[in-house]
Amino acid sequence: MDFSQAAAVTSRLEVLTESASTNAALRTLSADAEAWPHLSVIVTDNQTAGRGRLDRSWIAPAGSALAVSVLIRELPSRPEAIGWIPLVAGLAMADAVAAQLVGHEVAVKWPNDVLVDGKKICGILAESTGTAVIVGSGVNTAMAAEQLPVPTATSFAALGEVCDGDRLITDYLRRLDGLLSALVAWEDSDRSGIHDAVSARCATLGREVDVDLPDVSTLHGTATGIDADGRLCIDVAGIMHVVSAGDVVHARLT
Numbered sequence: 341m342d343f344s345q346a347a348a349v350t351s352r353l354e355v356l357t358e359s360a361s362t363n364a365a366l367r368t369l370s371a372d373a374e375a376w377p378h379l380s381v382i383v384t385d386n387q388t389a390g391r392g393r394l395d396r397s398w399i400a401p402a403g404s405a406l407a408v409s410v411l412i413r414e415l416p417s418r419p420e421a422i423g424w425i426p427l428v429a430g431l432a433m434a435d436a437v438a439a440q441l442v443g444h445e446v447a448v449k450w451p452n453d454v455l456v457d458g459k460k461i462c463g464i465l466a467e468s469t470g471t472a473v474i475v476g477s478g479v480n481t482a483m484a485a486e487q488l489p490v491p492t493a494t495s496f497a498a499l500g501e502v503c504d505g506d507r508l509i510t511d512y513l514r515r516l517d518g519l520l521s522a523l524v525a526w527e528d529s530d531r532s533g534i535h536d537a538v539s540a541r542c543a544t545l546g547r548e549v550d551v552d553l554p555d556v557s558t559l560h561g562t563a564t565g566i567d568a569d570g571r572l573c574i575d576v577a578g579i580m581h582v583v584s585a586g587d588v589v590h591a592r593l594t
Contacts, residue, residue, distance in 0.1 A: 341355055341383070341385060341505065342506055343355055343383060343505070343506045343509060343510075344506065345506045345507065345510040346381070346383075346506055346509040346510045346513060348510075349510055349513050349514055349517070350379045350380065350381050350410075350513050351377045351378060351379045351380055352375075352376060352377065352379075352380040352381065353380075353381045353382075353383065354380075354381070354382050354383070355383050355384070356382060356383070356384040356386075357384070357386065358384060358386040358387075358388060358402075359382070359384045359386070359387055359388070359407065360387070360388050360389040361387065361389055361476075362382045362383070362384055362387060362407045362408065362409035362476055363409045363465060363467055363474050363476035365382055365409070366380070366382050366409045366411055366474050366476075367467070367469055367474055369382075370411050370469055370472060370474070373413070376411055377411075377413065378411065378412065378413035378414045379410060379411065379412070379513070379517060380410075380411040381408060381409065381410050381411070381509075381513065382408070382409045383406065383407070383408045383409075383509060384406075384407050385402070385403050385404075385405065385406055385407070385481075385505070386402040386403065387400070387405070387407035387478070400478070400480070400483060400487075401483065401487055403482060404480070404481065404482045404483035404484075404487060404495070404497075405478055405479060405480050405481055405482075405483055405495075406477075406478070406479045406481050406503075406505055406508070406509070407476065407477070407478050408476070408477050408479075408509055408512070409474055409475065409476040409477075410429075410474070410475045410476075410513070410516065411472055411473075411474055412425065412472055412473040412474070412475060412520065413471070413472045414520065414524055415472070415473065415524070416523055416524050416527050417527065418527050420568070420569045420570075421523055421527050421528065421529070422473070423569055423570045423571075423584070424523055424529050424534060424538075424569075424570045425466055425473055425475065425520070425523075426451050426452045426464060426466040426475070426570075427448075427450075427451050427452055427534075427538045427566075427570050428516065428519045428520060428523060428534060428538070429452055429464050429466065429475045429477065429516060430448040430451065430452030430453070430454060430464055430538075430541075431448060431515075431519065431534075431537060431538050431541050432512050432513075432515035432516035432519055433452075433454050433462050433464065433477055433479070433512050434446050434447065434448050434454045434541050435511065435512075435515050435541075436508050436509075436511035436512040436515060437454055437456065437461060437462065437479070437508070439507075439511050440496070440501065440503060440504060440507065440508065441456055441496070441499065441501060444456050444457055444499065445457050445458070446541075447541055447542065447543035448538070448541045448542050448543065448544075449542075449543055449544055449588055449590065450542055450544040450545075450563070450566070450572050450588055451570070451572070452464040452466075454479075455543060456494050456499065457494065457499075458543075458590075459492055459493055459494035460492060460493050460494065461479060461480050461493070461494050461495060461496075462477055462478060462479045462480070463477070463478050464476065464477045464478075465477075475516075477512070479503075479508065480493065480494065480495030480496070480497075480498075481495060481496050481497065481503040481505060481508075482495070482496070482497045482502075482503070483495040483497055483498065484497055484498065485497075485498040519534060519537075522534060528568075529568060529569075529570065530568065535566065535568070538566065538570075539565070539566055542566065543590070544563045544572065544588055544590065545563050545564070545565060545566070546562070546563065546564075547562070547563055547590050547591060548560075548561070548562055548590075548591035549561065549562070549563050549574065549588050549589060549590055549591060550588070550589040550591070551572070551574060551583055551586040551587065551588050551589075552586055552587040552589070553583065553585075553586045554585055554586065559574050559576055559581055559583065559586075560576065561574040561575050561576035561577070561581070562574065562575045563588075564580075567582060569584075570584075571583055571584045572586075572588070
């Protein structure tokens with residue numbers, strides 16, 4: 341795999357022939373702050389024991405998907421602003437995917453799943469190390485239609501496209517770096533422009549949704565917006581609920 345363009349826009353990039361989990365590998369390596377500075381990256385196209393949100397497994401056939409983990413050391417001082425990092429990563433990846441899938445509808449399902457024509461092409465998992473944040477992304481690139489795990493998934497190959505992995509990661513890192521820099525500088529999602537940018541890409545807003553919450557309850561209502569802290573606002577029979585974590589299912593549009 342050639343990622344020479346991506347290597348030029350980050351502080352350190354390591355390409356692994358195989359990794360159980362790029363997030364777990366980067367977490368271990370990040371203990372050496374000098375060797376692994378801000379915006380260090382690990383990439384592989386063969387992740388054998390990846391994890392999604394809620395500890396779900398994420399496994400793809402070798403060579404069919406790209407797993408990329410980014411180490412973020414330069415963080416906003418306000419905890420509320422740090423909560424925007426997963427949404428910022430989703431926006432950055434959606435923009436990178438859209439640059440290669442011209443003519444397709446590319447959007448984000450809150451908080452950070454990337455959808456193409458309503459189907460998931462990328463999942464993102466952000467994890468704190470205590471002093472830094474690791475953002476892992478799994479993008480379905482060469483996965484054939486019959487290899488897709490669920491009918492609601494898609495890939496570049498299933499769409500009849502060939503993904504330029506180097507360009508994808510380069511575009512993602514550039515956009516992510518710019519958004520993170522704005523978030524750190526302003527410490528505020530509104531003044532930085534991040535709230536508007538994320539909202540514009542978010543396909544969840546204005547939709548009827550079911551939200552499965554961590555306490556196993558489910559909210560059914562209309563997603564009306566994203567608040568200043570990145571939480572999803574759900575109108576349930578006229579009562580507003582604010583969700584900081586949960587699995588969102590979009591109702592079908594008729």
